[in-house]
Amino acid sequence: MHRKSNPFFGFVLALALFCSVPALANDSVQLPAPQTEGGKPLMQALKDRMTIRAFDDRKLSMQTLSNLLWAAFGVNRPDGRRTAPSAKNWQEIDIYVAMPEGAYLWDYRKNVLQTVQAKDIRALTGTQAYVGTAAVNLVFVADYSRVSGGGADKDVLVGADTGFISQNVYLFCASEGLATVVRAGIDRNALAGELKLKPEQKIILSQSVGYPKK
Numbered sequence: 001m002h003r004k005s006n007p008f009f010g011f012v013l014a015l016a017l018f019c020s021v022p023a024l025a026n027d028s029v030q031l032p033a034p035q036t037e038g039g040k041p042l043m044q045a046l047k048d049r050m051t052i053r054a055f056d057d058r059k060l061s062m063q064t065l066s067n068l069l070w071a072a073f074g075v076n077r078p079d080g081r082r083t084a085p086s087a088k089n090w091q092e093i094d095i096y097v098a099m100p101e102g103a104y105l106w107d108y109r110k111n112v113l114q115t116v117q118a119k120d121i122r123a124l125t126g127t128q129a130y131v132g133t134a135a136v137n138l139v140f141v142a143d144y145s146r147v148s149g150g151g152a153d154k155d156v157l158v159g160a161d162t163g164f165i166s167q168n169v170y171l172f173c174a175s176e177g178l179a180t181v182v183r184a185g186i187d188r189n190a191l192a193g194e195l196k197l198k199p200e201q202k203i204i205l206s207q208s209v210g211y212p213k214k
């Protein structure tokens with residue numbers, strides 16, 4: 001028997017499907033707006049800042065990831081300036097995010113993760129055994145097409161700019177009870193290939209974040 005379709009049921013089904021899919025398109029994931037209130041007092045976070053290299057299996061929620069990225073290098077003023085300083089306001093550091101589901105470029109303006117690899121490349125973000133076990137690995141990539149003007153050693157300034165972002169991540173993790181370790185030990189050629197970097201882009205450091213192993 002042919003059953004007559006119920007338009008209300010169809011509407012509810014379409015709404016349910018729409019709400020359950022976080023992806024904007026096949027190649028991007030919209031993060032929730034960052035929560036920029038709360039956390040530990042600064043002096044307490046400084047007391048708790050440390051490197052931890054042992055990670056639990058637990059994933060970070062999309063909300064925690066959004067908060068982490070905002071703390072790292074989000075926009076904190078109406079003129080578009082960020083939570084970390086950068087030489088000449090170059091804002092040359094992009095953050096790539098490697099998770100079990102894939103690797104993404106964080107579009108900080110839209111708070112969207114743009115897929116660059118639909119596979120797990122976490123282990124490639126370092127050379128040590130713990131790297132592949134961290135829920136999230138951030139990769140700090142300098143885009144030298146934004147690095148302009150003469151004078152000071154550009155690599156020094158790019159390194160300094162990356163350090164500020166890394167310390168923001170350290171303090172966020174200290175505040176949230178997360179484990180983190182920044183590192184220089186990376187097979188940069190292999191990782192640059194997987195991240196599909198252009199010649200003017202250079203990997204500076206990477207940083208693992210996850211829940212500490214109990």
Ligand SMILES: Cc1cc2nc3c(=O)[nH]c(=O)nc-3n(C[C@H](O)[C@H](O)[C@H](O)COP(=O)(O)O)c2cc1C
Nearest residue numbers: 049050051052053126128181182183184185186205
């Ligand atoms: C620029 C830089 C590079 C680092 N590279 C690595 C690394 O490749 N592997 C690693 O396990 N830790 C790395 N670390 C973490 C340091 O070993 C760690 O910060 C140091 O032992 C001090 O410990 P603390 O952060 O708990 O004070 C690096 C830290 C910095 C600042």
